[in-house]
Amino acid sequence: MMITRDISSLFCTIFISTSFALFYSITTTNFLFSYIDTVVTSHATSVHFHRVFTPATTINDDNTVTITSSSDLPPPPPSQPPPMLSPPPPSQPPPMLSPPPPPPPTLSLPLPASLPPVTLPSLPPTYVKSLPPSPPASPPPPTPEEEEDLKLFQLAAKVNSTPPPNAPQKIGFLFLTTTPLPLAPLWELYFNQNNNQTMKNLFNIYIHADPSHPYNPPFSGHFFNRTIPSSKPTQRGSPSLIASARRLLSEALLDDPSNSRFIILSTSCIPLHSFNFTYNMLFQTNKSFIEILKGEPKEYVRYTARGNADIMLPEIPLEDFRIGSQFFILNRHHAKLVVNDEKLWRKFKLPCVFPKYCYPEEQYFSTLLNMEDSSSCIPATLTHVDWSKRLGSHPWTYRDTEIGMELIESLRKRELRYGNGGVENQTEAARVDPNYSFLFARKFSRNCLKPLLDIAGDLILKN
Numbered sequence: 001m002m003i004t005r006d007i008s009s010l011f012c013t014i015f016i017s018t019s020f021a022l023f024y025s026i027t028t029t030n031f032l033f034s035y036i037d038t039v040v041t042s043h044a045t046s047v048h049f050h051r052v053f054t055p056a057t058t059i060n061d062d063n064t065v066t067i068t069s070s071s072d073l074p075p076p077p078p079s080q081p082p083p084m085l086s087p088p089p090p091s092q093p094p095p096m097l098s099p100p101p102p103p104p105p106t107l108s109l110p111l112p113a114s115l116p117p118v119t120l121p122s123l124p125p126t127y128v129k130s131l132p133p134s135p136p137a138s139p140p141p142p143t144p145e146e147e148e149d150l151k152l153f154q155l156a157a158k159v160n161s162t163p164p165p166n167a168p169q170k171i172g173f174l175f176l177t178t179t180p181l182p183l184a185p186l187w188e189l190y191f192n193q194n195n196n197q198t199m200k201n202l203f204n205i206y207i208h209a210d211p212s213h214p215y216n217p218p219f220s221g222h223f224f225n226r227t228i229p230s231s232k233p234t235q236r237g238s239p240s241l242i243a244s245a246r247r248l249l250s251e252a253l254l255d256d257p258s259n260s261r262f263i264i265l266s267t268s269c270i271p272l273h274s275f276n277f278t279y280n281m282l283f284q285t286n287k288s289f290i291e292i293l294k295g296e297p298k299e300y301v302r303y304t305a306r307g308n309a310d311i312m313l314p315e316i317p318l319e320d321f322r323i324g325s326q327f328f329i330l331n332r333h334h335a336k337l338v339v340n341d342e343k344l345w346r347k348f349k350l351p352c353v354f355p356k357y358c359y360p361e362e363q364y365f366s367t368l369l370n371m372e373d374s375s376s377c378i379p380a381t382l383t384h385v386d387w388s389k390r391l392g393s394h395p396w397t398y399r400d401t402e403i404g405m406e407l408i409e410s411l412r413k414r415e416l417r418y419g420n421g422g423v424e425n426q427t428e429a430a431r432v433d434p435n436y437s438f439l440f441a442r443k444f445s446r447n448c449l450k451p452l453l454d455i456a457g458d459l460i461l462k463n
Contacts, residue, residue: 156250157340169260182446241361291324305358324366403451
């Protein structure tokens with residue numbers, strides 16, 4: 001019994017000690033959490049932090065422990081401050097940050113249930129047309145050949161516009177060629193007609209021969225030593241054909257002050273009338289004969305062949321752009337105008353972006369004369385060509401089997417095609433001389449020479 005009582009007393013003592021120690025530990029822990037919670041809450045409030053709630057521990061009556069959030073606990077009574085282990089050391093209160101500025105007032109407006117669709121106004125056509133054009137393309141710097149041409153053109157532009165008053169007026173025949181002249185024998189008959197010495201003093205011959213091509217046999221007869229020294233390589237559909245025609249005009253202006261008419265011809269051209277008929281017809285008027293056509297097919301594509309619609313501006317508006325044959329007959333005044341031009345030449349010598357539509361030699365002269373002195377031009381060419389049986393971008397080339405008197409007579413009777421107004425200008429031209437007709441024709445192959453010589457005396461050279 002004594003042993004049992006002692007053991008019971010011992011267990012009671014251990015239980016009471018353990019309970020007291022556990023109670024003291026929990027109480028101390030709860031006190032520490034409460035103290036930390038108070039300090040942190042005070043500091044967080046002063047610097048506008050969100051409060052962090054720490055967990056609290058509670059001992060229930062049945063000796064179980066419950067951990068709850070301190071937010072669930074009732075706040076301590078204000079008169080009972082939490083016990084402190086030791087007073088905290090005096091310290092300066094943390095600096096208070098200035099409160100943030102109040103947010104700007106917001107204006108709340110009621111919105112309709114559905115907003116009407118917004119339509120942006122379109123630009124009127126007049127405004128679109130008034131937009132400034134893109135910067136013009138800068139022409140490439142002049143090459144040594146172009147500088148040489150420029151000196152020649154400037155020199156030719158200084159000659160007199162009228163021939164000497166007491167000297168007979170002459171015709172300059174300007175041949176553009178890259179080959180020997182296959183039809184030269186026919187032209188020899190034309191220039192030697194009637195062996196008239198007076199007639200021989202009424203014309204001069206000038207040849208622009210591409211120096212990159214051989215000429216065998218060499219030029220002879222009336223064509224001997226008539227190649228101009230400024231001849232340079234040429235290529236169809238390029239500004240080089242414009243430059244070659246301007247060289248011919250310059251050389252003819254400088255060579256003889258009596259040259260008053262200037263005819264551009266090629267190696268495939270033939271005369272349709274005698275020299276006397278040609279001379280008398282040309283000097284019935286002081287006007288030039290040059291085809292000036294407006295509204296031709298693909299006119300806009302040709303105008304923009306160098307890049308875009310602005311590249312020709314401001315020098316050449318679309319409404320002033322014209323198309324026409326490069327086989328023209330100019331008077332002396334217009335020949336000077338062509339060699340003196342620099343403004344339009346700067347545009348037409350630009351490289352083409354669309355070579356298929358770029359034939360500057362068929363645009364430059366017609367556009368220039370239309371802009372500068374259209375009233376002194378008869379807008380038609382006197383060199384016939386057949387485009388009804390074209391081969392690609394080339395007109396029809398006559399074969400030897402087609403040559404006969406009927407062909408020459410039919411070409412003479414073909415009506416001239418007048419541009420810049422068509423019928424109205426044709427009527428005006430007819431009032432000057434109803435007998436205007438084609439004086440030359442192209443294109444004739446070299447095989448046509450023999451049949452042409454056979455009918456030359458009876459028809460072509462007959463006055």
